[in-house]
Amino acid sequence: SKLNVALIFGGKSGEHEVSLSSTASIYKHIDKNKYNVFTIGITKDGRWMYYEGSEENIKNGQWENLANKNVEINLIPVGNREVGIKFEDGRFEKIDVLFPVLHGPYGEDGKIQGLFEISQIPYVGCGVLASSVGMDKLVCKKVFSQMGLPQVNYTYTTKIVFNNNTEEELNKIERELDYPVFVKPANLGSSVGISKATNRKELLNGINEALKFDSRIVLEQGVDAREIEVSVLGNEEVKASIAGEIKPAKDFYDYEDKYINGASTYEIPAKISDADMENIRKMAVDAFKGIDGKGLSRVDFFIDRKSGEIFINEINTLPGFTNISMYPKMWEVTGLEYSNLIDKLIELAIDSKK
Ligand code: ADP
Ligand code: MG
Ligand code: MG
Structure with missing residues (x-):
């Protein structure tokens, strides 16, 4: 029988729009023969609403006006009330897996993961600790530095x-x-x-x-550096994809370049030495394990253009999933196609609850 998967999207974060694009892309690629997909949006002011409809309206933000505000989304086990989605006509759907397609504060930083823990429903991606450490650039630097991972000053x-x-x-x-x-x-x-x-x-x-x-x-x-990224996937057994290189169109890889004009280009595999490739992939897995990562992350590095030195820049526990995002693309080149990647993420979510 099909699994009920709830995509949670939008959110109270500066990366709300990015989440909408990521969600539209996941919605498009998720295997609807395997999963019943429910889409739950969170507005910028933090209100949850059930929206069932098109990928396009998620992407362009129209979902908010079209959402059914009378559908109940119960995630906290209270008394006799069941955890799941209750429709106006009385139909009730339990949720087998929660899939947060959220970026930034409230979605990627452990807050919503705490709610998911309380709901007792398996969820995709990192738990509370890894999410909050990964999101906080300052705390994360301290953890990486304690692990001996090289970083810029x-x-x-x-x-x-x-x-x-x-x-x-x-x-x-x-x-x-x-x-x-x-x-x-x-x-x-x-x-x-x-x-x-x-x-x-x-x-x-x-x-x-x-x-x-x-x-x-x-x-x-600031360093004059090449930007190399690696996708990481797994719970106990963690795999790193082939690394890719981002070539920002401008001075640095800013918001506009990432999501609006998409003028940057990329290269997968990154044209780096075998030794650097191996080293970076290993550091990506170490960094992920070091923050207690689960499910997925994208780990980003710099290679100094002059000295060739490698620095870890950051770990993103819920990386972009848009159609131009590196996370799914790097897996594709490594041999894991987008919809199989989604299967894997859902499988890892269920496994980590066992
Ligand atoms: P975010 O989490 O918002 O992606 P990053 O730390 O990755 O933040 O910074 C965004 C971009 O800024 C990087 O992809 C890179 O282009 C540039 N950048 C950030 N830190 C440095 C640095 N120390 N030296 C050179 N470029 C940097
Ligand atoms: Mg970054
Ligand atoms: Mg980041």
């Missing part, structure tokens, strides 16, 4: 400290790092709020901009 500041001691903080950053400096909100993705500062004025503006998204800011040594 970095420092950080916080809203209160920065606003109260702006000059001192700017001096501290300039002492610790050389320009260009990358300014990043600690808890976000898709390049939202990220900027590259080449002087003190840009640094100040960049920090103020990043502070709109988070009260903790990471500052990183």
Whole structure:
């Protein structure tokens, strides 16, 4: 019999739109002979709504106006009430697997995974710990550094400290790092709020901009580097895909380049030495295991153009799944086709509950 899979999409995050694209793509590729697919959207202000309809309306945001607000989505086991989806006509569907197709805060950072744990329904991807560590660029750096994974130099500041001691903080950053400096909100993705500062004025503006998204800011040594990514899949037995290279069209791989004009190009496999390929794939698995990863992640690296040094940049526990996203593409080249990848993710979700 078919499994009931609920795709959870949208969400209260700067990456809401990315999630809509990822969901449309998963919805298109998921094998409907194997699964009954239910689509549950979360608005930008955090309201959950059942939407049954087209891929296109998910992608363009129309789902919100077309959603059926009377369908009950019960995820918390309360009294005699069953956990699942209850329709207006009384039909009830239990959910076999929850599939969060969410990126960024509230979806990728462990918060929703905590809710899923309480629901006792198996879910795709990382648990609470890996999700929250992976999402927090500052904590994640500390974990990676403790594991001995190579990273660029970095420092950080916080809203209160920065606003109260702006000059001192700017001096501290300039002492610790050389320009260009990358300014990043600690808890976000898709390049939202990220900027590259080449002087003190840009640094100040960049920090103020990043502070709109988070009260903790990471500052990183900018490197002139190739960007290499690896897809990781598994629970106990973890596999890494062939690595790919992203070639940003602009100065750096920003939001627009990732999702709007898609002007960047990519190359899978990345044209790197066998030794680098092996090393990067191994580090990707180590990083994933190091944060207690489950299901999937995409691990991103830099290779310094001059020194050839490899740095781990970040781990994304719910990477993009759009039709131009690297995660499914790298698996495809490695020999795992998109819909089989979805099967595998669902299987891993069920296995991790056993
Ligand atoms: P996100 O989680 O939003 O993807 P990243 O840390 O990956 O954030 O940064 C986004 C992009 O910014 C990277 O893909 C890269 O192009 C550029 N970038 C980030 N940090 C650095 C750095 N230290 N040196 C050079 N480029 C960087
Ligand atoms: Mg990221
Ligand atoms: Mg990134």
